[in-house]
Amino acid sequence: MATTYNPYENVLKVMDEAVELGGLSTDTYEMIRNPQRELKVYLPIRMDDGTIKVFEGYRVQHSNIRGPFKGGIRFHQNTDLNEVKALATWMSLKCAVVNIPYGGAKGGITVDPTKLSKNELMRLTRRYTFAIESIIGPDKDIPAPDVNTNAQTMAWVLDTYSMLNGKPCPGVCTGKPLELGGSKGRPSATGRGVVISTKLILAEHGKTLSGSRIAIQGFGNVGANTARIAYHRGAVIVALSDVSGAIRCEDGLDADAISKFVEEGHLLADYNESGVEHISNEELLLTDCDVLVPAALENQITIENASKLKCKFIVEAANGPTTAEADAILKERGIVLIPDIFANSGGVVVSYFEWVQNIQTLTWSREQINDMLEDILTKAFAEIKEVVHKKNCSWRMAAYIVALSRLITANEVKGLFP
Known part of the structure; x- marks a missing residue:
């Protein structure tokens, strides 16, 4: 019988190998192998035909050791907890490998969005935002678009969160429309x-x-x-x-x-x-x-x-x-x-730029954004390359060693509470 693919077990396997190959400290590594929080929510919404349907949603916060949790929200019929845990872990690694001050998180709803109307998707997004509102925020956890979600989804997240908090909160999510505090260069x-x-x-x-x-x-x-x-x-x-x-x-x-x-x-x-x-x-x-x-x-x-x-x-x-x-x-x-944690990190890097613009009320040009993105990725590539040659390993192993080294060091410097 074929073994069912488990993305979370897959990422842990690669992490374990990288820690051993990199000779990294294992004292606090067990903390990084496990998410800090897993939230499962049930989301009842009124469908267009008047019936009520309940959907399952998740938000996994893997690590905020280096900064607020950061990660997208996906709508997909095959989304489950193991997938979201893996994605949250990859986000921690992704932010660490390009050295931006975020931790990793991810959210998802088990739904086929092609079978819902725009109004049903709006109600589902708002209900999900209400369900996770207490654990997200500009200095806590900043969602973004992912598979089958987009700037419109983030506009609904922003509006719902802002209404619940009684004030505009543009820094609560990234990947927003430009008119609502989004960043030039973010969609691409x-x-x-x-x-x-x-x-x-x-x-x-x-x-x-x-x-x-x-x-x-x-x-x-x-x-x-x-x-x-x-x-x-x-x-x-x-x-x-x-x-x-x-x-x-x-x-x-x-x-x-x-x-x-x-x-x-x-x-x-x-x-x-x-x-x-x-x-x-x-x-x-x-x-x-x-x-x-x-x-x-x-x-x-x-x-x-x-x-x-x-x-x-x-x-x-x-x-x-x-x-x-x-x-x-x-x-x-x-x-x-x-590897993914480096190759597709452009989204979270520019999300970071969007967040900085929001919380500091700044506006940068598309040229500035694109230049800063290339600078960050070029520097991160050079750091990974150095480990590739030093350890005679694959680019994936090198990227994981760079990322895990930063996460483990941050954990050790902070210490264990209480």
């Missing part, structure tokens, strides 16, 4: 960070982004922005996928035209242009390319397909797309992988 930040990560690792191997052949699994916010930004920098986008299927073109896809097509409400399964072939998601992962960018959900590159991949580099735009078992196969095959 995660995708931009993926492209910066790709550029950095290609340069490390004497290659350039321009002319590199890239396959991207997933065409949501992150995948679409990754495709457009890479396309504008001269990359050849050879394959893309969404929930309906995948498309491939050896001569390259027009990322701008496809984005416009999808924004008009279409799916990739309906996209037909000369030279474009329709393939399965699995075929996309096995596409012959320079760079494979998994930008969908967890558990995509596994022990079953890792030996069949035809890419030279993997840049993880999604959280946890590669299992620990697959990692070992990729390393043996010489496929270079840039």
Whole structure:
């Protein structure tokens, strides 16, 4: 019988290996292996047909040792506590590896948002915000968008929290609309960070982004922005996928035209242009390319397909797309992988910029935001690279060693209360 994938066990396995390889102190490590708080809430809402339906929601706060909890809220039918715990843990690691003063958290509601109307989604979001209001706030825990949530979702979170607190509270969440205190550059930040990560690792191997052949699994916010930004920098986008299927073109896809097509409400399964072939998601992962960018959900590159991949580099735009078992196969095959906790950290970095602007009543230009993002990621990349060479390890192990070292040191400096 096949073993059920558990993302939380997967992240713990990688953390344990990194602590051993890095020779890190184990005195307070057990505190980092466990979340500080797990909250499960039941959310009754009135549906449009007048019936009442109850949904399950979660908020996991992993660590605030280095600053307030920070992490997105996802709406997905397969969301469960183990997934949210793993995502919260990855957020702690992500903030630590790029050295911004946040801890990690994550939230989710078990729901298929495509089956709810906009008004039902609004009521669900507001009820969820009410349920977690006591544990979030600008100096406690700052939510953001994630899978199937967006700036509109954050506007509802902001309004609900502000009404409950009797004043405007723009710093309570990030990824908001510009009109409500959002930051320029935030919608494209995660995708931009993926492209910066790709550029950095290609340069490390004497290659350039321009002319590199890239396959991207997933065409949501992150995948679409990754495709457009890479396309504008001269990359050849050879394959893309969404929930309906995948498309491939050896001569390259027009990322701008496809984005416009999808924004008009279409799916990739309906996209037909000369030279474009329709393939399965699995075929996309096995596409012959320079760079494979998994930008969908967890558990995509596994022990079953890792030996069949035809890419030279993997840049993880999604959280946890590669299992620990697959990692070992990729390393043996010489496929270079840039891990999620660094590759997709652009979103939380620019969320940090948004939060700083909110709490200090500042406004920065898009150019400032993008320049600061590139500076932070370039510096973090150099720190990870140093560990790669020092420990002769994978980029994932090096990133985890950097992140865990900061978390463990912070724990030891603060001490244990009481």
